[in-house]
Amino acid sequence: MKIKRTGLILYVKKYEESIVFYETILGLTILFKNDELTCFDLYGTYLMVEKEDREDYLIMDEMNxxxxxxxxxxxxxxxxxxxDLKKKGVAVDYQEHHWGKVAKFYDPDRNLIAFKDEETFTKQIEEYTLKSK
Structure with missing residues (x-):
């Protein structure tokens, strides 16, 4: 099997608000768009934001x-x-742990997004590689 491209599909109820969030707040570039889905460049992969159409999710209230x-x-x-996100009105949960720093926040449809520091991530890979040898 030869994989040509990888990506994520994110189903949302708040389609228009989500598109504005990913384009304006996160600064992602739109690869293509139509009335039901928008495809963003997600740093070497793609993020497809698509209108939710699954009946069971459409009737689910936000509390559940x-x-x-x-x-x-x-x-x-x-x-x-x-x-920067806080200045744009986004609620952010910034955390520092022994394994690194993260900032967690939600898009308009309550999908969880996080930034993680690359430095400690790279160190974890290097340490694991050394131990595995």
Whole structure:
């Protein structure tokens, strides 16, 4: 099997608000768009934001909704980006752990997104590689 491209599909109820969020707040470039889906460049992969059409999810109220996944992007300076998001009116949960720094926030449809510091991520890979030898 030869994989040509990878991506994520994110189903949302708040389609227009989500498009504005990913384009304006996160600054992602639109690859293509129509009335029901918008495809963004997500740093070497793609993020397809698509109108939710599954009946069981459409009738689910927000109190029963649960985030089962997270879109994470590794960056150089998590705190600076978290501060930039806060200036744009986004609620951000900035955390520092022994394994690294993260900033967690939600899009308009309550999908979880996070920035993670690349430095400690790279160190974790290097340490694991050394231990595995």
């Amino acid at each position: 909704a649960k985030t089962f996944s997270c879109i994470r992007m590794n960056v150089d300076n998590v705190q600076n980006l978290a501060n």
